[in-house]
Amino acid sequence: MRIREHMQGATMTSDNTRQGDPAGPKTGPAEAWANPKVNRHSLDGDRYTSPEFLQAEWDAMWTRTWLLLGRENAMIEPGSYQVEEVGPESIIMVRQDDGSIRAFYNVCQHRGSRLTFATEGTTDAFVCPYHAWTYAIDGSLTVAQDPEDFPQNPCDHLRLVEVACDTFAGFVWVNMDPDCGSLREYLGPLCDDWDAYQGHDWQRVTALTVRVPCNWKVLQDNFCESYHLPTVHPQLRDSHEDNYLDSRFDMSNEGHSRMVMKGATPSHTFYGDEAPLPDVVAQRLEMWGVDASEFATRPFEARIALQGAMRSAGPERGHRHYDNLRDDQLTDAHHYNLFPNCSLTFGADGVLLQRMRPHATDPNACLFDHWYYAFTPAGHDIVGAQTNVRVDGVDAGHQIFDFGERPMGIIPDQDLAITTGQQLGVRSRGYRGAYISGQETRIAWFHQIIDEYISGKR
Template identity: 35%
Template sequence: MSQTAKAYTLAPDLDKPEKQPEPTLRGDGVTADRYIDADYAKQEWRKVWMRTWNLAGMAYHVKEPGEYITVDLGHESIIVVCGDDNEVRAFYNSCPHRGTRITSAEEGFAQKFSCPYHGWEFDKMGVTSYVPNEEDYPQGGPCGKKRLKQIQCRILFGMVWINMDESAESLESFLGEEIVTELDSYHIEDMIRVLNITADSPCNWKIITDNFNEAYHVQVLHPGLIPYIEANYKACQFDLMDTGHNRGWFPSHNPSILHTEEHIGEHLAAIMRQWDLNPDDFKANENRPLIRKAIQSSKRELGQSKGYNHYQEYADYQFTDYVIYNIFPNTVITVGPDGAQLLRPRPHPSGDPQRCLFDHWWMVHKIEGQTETPSPAGGPDLPVEDAEHEVVMYGEKSLGTTADEDLSIAKMQQEGLSSAGFQQFYMPHQERRVQHFHEVLNDYMAKE
């Protein structure tokens, strides 16, 4: 964890991320086929999933030579392993002998990988190092010659990114300078993942990315957020980046303009008291911006003395606000003052376009003296330690109040989209991140 003061990445008095120029959208119609059609999903696999950068896991799981993780993306499984040279490499989890998966473990330590079928062995560079009966290959022994097929792999923001396209642009250029600079300033590489849950969910992956590309639904689906997060479009900022990604800025730690009561909700009041502010000195409906500003000043002044070392180089807005980065196609990262949240749908391993795997990660900074941290999933606080991965079926277990609210509607939307009565989306201006996402998707799908 960073202890010494670093240079500010963003101007310290910045009140919000810099507004990006608005691109002109074409107004492509969004119809149901992309959510339900198996042929569309097959093409999407080839044209989108095999060509874009995706998250494989946390870099701290592959820090030492031999440490490895695997990640499933659609029907593929990818092994990420740290080599003896400390380079992290990624390989398809498929044996060059007759295709068997080399491992079904999600993480582990291996001096070498051994295929469970006929015992071929591979070193950490993916090269075959031993096969039984090597003299019996008239075409030449596979050792040193056959290897696990490697794919692109990069570590950024303390996370492992992979791309199956050998000729893909660099991760940094894919993300663009704004996203790289801003996400970097949160130092996710110093965080620990305290929640890691996946729900096998009854909807297409895009139903979930659409949901995180708009906040129009918040007032209806998540009224519980209104006392402390601004989600009304008039007071937020939405950016469509020319890289194809989107960003949403939500001023927070102040009641929304939709919160008309004078009373400050208990969640926000508790935060104010934690930062030596008296909630009784403020009125929720009259002192909105003042509350947010007061919390920012107090955190800047007292942060370090309370062990919040990561506050040292924050811009003003980072002390209070939530910013959502909708990285095409499916990496949704929301950053707030004390943590980063990943809400990510992955295409389902079965190939069924009406199902997906929905991941929820929560990464936090370690604060001295804090052994537990509030869960974004609701329920009891979480221990500040690396979380075991939990996989559940949709509905079996809560994914968190807000995520549950989103998922409950995802199933209903999937069902409604299959109706002969549905024609195409009809969206307000504030949903233009959804429109942008679909136009970027169309651009990928139009390329051979």
């Protein structure tokens, strides 16, 4: 099958890597990814700008899907908790005495005050700032002022309203639908792919949350395509094979998708046969004890050499999870779009979580989280060089700021510069809907799933 003809269609299957390339990305079981037929989608401006569409999404989708909200190792001890906002809601996740994590709406059952404005901490109880009703970490109401003055003692029949909560790969998910299915069922083929990294203990080393003037879907659309890489992130040509013909794309019936892009290599598409050995690739070779000068004239062989070096030296350096990883997982970017609002890029020793959270009322605004979790072997530096991601350190705090106030790192700064400009365009009378390519099919799939939630098909 000719690739370009295939990619021009409205559908996309997993068989879209450059033919005859033995070093092309390998992946987990292809059969796990259904690669369903995807309809064309016009991506009308209204869905990015109208309060009515924002509300429809909230009612039919956000409150009925599993949402990645927390991190297990942010809540180690009983009573340690993490609080996250999503749209108009605030959810408390808290470690229990039995080691499980439970989640509750951050709402006092007396007259509705928010219980806590902290984002994380450790406590024996949550005490409402209004009249000091006190809730144990299991959500039970233990103290109410003047209980005899109520028709019935509130402690006997009121408790925090609980939200379904489950964990996987070190992350904590919640679901506001009391009749929801299981998290594993929802994640589908992501489970096997993510399990191999054994990343549940990876520590947060960067946590940036930015208030961005664009709809949350504009960002997720951007993370659903690699068409923008050569133009928006030209520096990636030094570390990735950034042409779509060399990448692999898959979609799942659950609404998730993935892209696998060769890393630790200069872009053959850009440089041709005369590519130099880029500094970033040379640094990775040296980091793993390979003499980079040997690859000065054969840079396209560096990726395989690096895989071999990581495979043999990894375990003795503490990277025991390499035994679970395929060779391509050692060097290549494995990028996942988790429906509805996350994009996770796995490298051998870390995962970049990019998460978009809707504004409570404004369709033209969202919160953008750019958080990186890394393997931190004792006695060794955090391995950040492979990902192009800024690393602030294990104890670095959570920074929350407005778009443009501070730099986030070159790649997210490049993405946000584009997406905030795109928001201005999609709300214009001059925007007549999108005209998308085959390699952008994952965007159409993402929007098709949203539509299916709103129309009641899901």
